[in-house]
Amino acid sequence: MVQEALQRAVLLCIDDNQDVLDCERAFLETFGYTVLTALSGRKGLELASVHPVDVVIVDYVMPEMNGQEFAIKMKRLRPQAPIIMLSAALDVPKEALNLVDAFIAKDHLSSQLLPMIAQLHQDVLASPPLGYDA
Amino acid sequence: MTSLEKPTAHKVLLVDGDNAVREMMTATLEHKGFEVVAAANVSEALRFIYYTEFRRAHH
Numbered sequence: 001m002v003q004e005a006l007q008r009a010v011l012l013c014i015d016d017n018q019d020v021l022d023c024e025r026a027f028l029e030t031f032g033y034t035v036l037t038a039l040s041g042r043k044g045l046e047l048a049s050v051h052p053v054d055v056v057i058v059d060y061v062m063p064e065m066n067g068q069e070f071a072i073k074m075k076r077l078r079p080q081a082p083i084i085m086l087s088a089a090l091d092v093p094k095e096a097l098n099l100v101d102a103f104i105a106k107d108h109l110s111s112q113l114l115p116m117i118a119q120l121h122q123d124v125l126a127s128p129p130l131g132y133d134a
Numbered sequence: 135m136t137s138l139e140k141p142t143a144h145k146v147l148l149v150d151g152d153n154a155v156r157e158m159m160t161a162t163l164e165h166k167g168f169e170v171v172a173a174a175n176v177s178e179a180l181r182f183i184y185y186t187e188f189r190r191a192h193h
Contacts, residue, residue, distance in 0.1 A: 019155055027158040030165050088154070110157035 009054040009121050010034045014044035014070065015086070016062040020106075024057065031114060041065030045073055053081050054124065055117050060087035060096060068096035075099065082120035084113070145169045149179045 011033050013024045018039065025035045036051060038044035042065055044058065056074055060067035067085050074083060082101040085092065090105060097103055101120055104112045146168045150156045153174075160170045173179035 019152065023155045023158040023162070027162045030162045086154075106154040107157075109154045110161040 008032075008034070009117070010036065010052055011055050011057060011117065012036045012038070012044060012048055012051075012053045012081075013057045014038045014041060014062070014067075015059040016040060017059070020059070027110065027113075028117075033117070041067070041070035041073070044070060045077060048074060048077055048081070053078060055121050056081050056083045057113070057117075058083060058085055058100075060085050060092050061089065066096075068093070068099060071096065071099040080124060082124060084116055084120070145171065147179060147182060148172045149174075149176065151175055 011028055013021060013028070013035060014037075015021045015024065016039055021037045021039065025037055028035045036047050036053070038047055041058070041062060044056070047053075048056070056078075058067045058070050058074075062070075065073075067087070071083050071085070074081065083099070084102045084104060085096065085100040086104050086106055086109065088106040092103065102116050104116060144167075146163055148156060148159055148163070148170055150159065150172075151174055156172050156174065160172045163170045171182055173182060
């Protein structure tokens with residue numbers, strides 16, 4: 001049951017590199033996820049405002065709006081959606097890392113992305129909805 | 135699943151300089167049943183081809 005819910009999850013991938021985006025989509029769809037893609041933070045926010053999104057995967061280095069600026073806006077729009085930040089560089093500022101739920105170096109993407117998505121989405125499924133007072 | 139979706143006998147030589155792209159493509163193709171040899175550049179790819187052809191010629 002949980003496995004089915006995990007694989008029905010909708011992922012939003014944002015990266016300014018079309019090749020990386022295409023690979024992320026092919027990779028994640030192969031493992032049963034529904035994938036939305038955007039080439040910029042602005043387009044990602046537009047998609048997130050009209051589609052339900054379970055987990056967000058965003059590159060840090062992007063023109064116009066970087067991953068940190070995107071994460072601030074995304075947390076306001078959909079605070080319950082975990083954000084995984086990616087970067088080819090390892091010197092991502094602490095302020096950016098504090099905003100997101102996980103960080104993956106792009107070199108370790110194929111080995112770390114699937115378990116990280118599953119873990120974060122499972123945490124969301126297990127937690128009470130926002131505004132719920134137990 | 136049809137045989138087109140599970141082409142276990144096919145080997146793919148994948149050449150891409152971007153680690154993230156190469157690793158995700160490798161994982162995707164392997165999951166679909168392909169055998170993948172990944173090379174980070176043309177020289178690596180050519181070395182693999184020469185080595186494979188050399189072995190074929192001498193067996």
